[in-house]
Amino acid sequence: MPVRVLFLGQLADLAGTGEISVPAPLDWDGLLRSVPAAVAERLPAETVKLACAGQVLADKISLCAMDGDEVALLPPVSGG
Template sequence: MAKLVFMGRLEDVAGAPEMAVKPGPVEQVLAALEPALAVELLGEKIRMALNGRLLTDVGGIVLAQGDELAFLPPVSGG
């Protein structure tokens, strides 16, 4: 299995901090999720990190067995 990790407010949307998914193309993995969650994860300000490395282009990413894809929402501070 591969793992999706949800940070910040995305954890609330997903209902859990992480989720095990079947490996495969990211587009296919996201298509299998609840539509409301998939829409949030594809937001223009959401960053993704594959196995700890920030992605600049998510096109063509294929999750392999044991991969971790983290979704990082923008943060605010004060």
């Protein structure tokens, strides 16, 4: 069962899609290789958060998504 990678907000615009499926297991390097280059360039930024299986990761490079997990790429939130 693959890992679902969800692109939210402006990251979906950059990706040109709301989600992709990639083979499990998925680590940080695999994620960077799997997403479009425009998204991969933004992922290391501190303002972009990463959630795996419903939990926001404190350390993105510790990503270890398994079969059926959902990885959400959370863009910076703007407010006013």
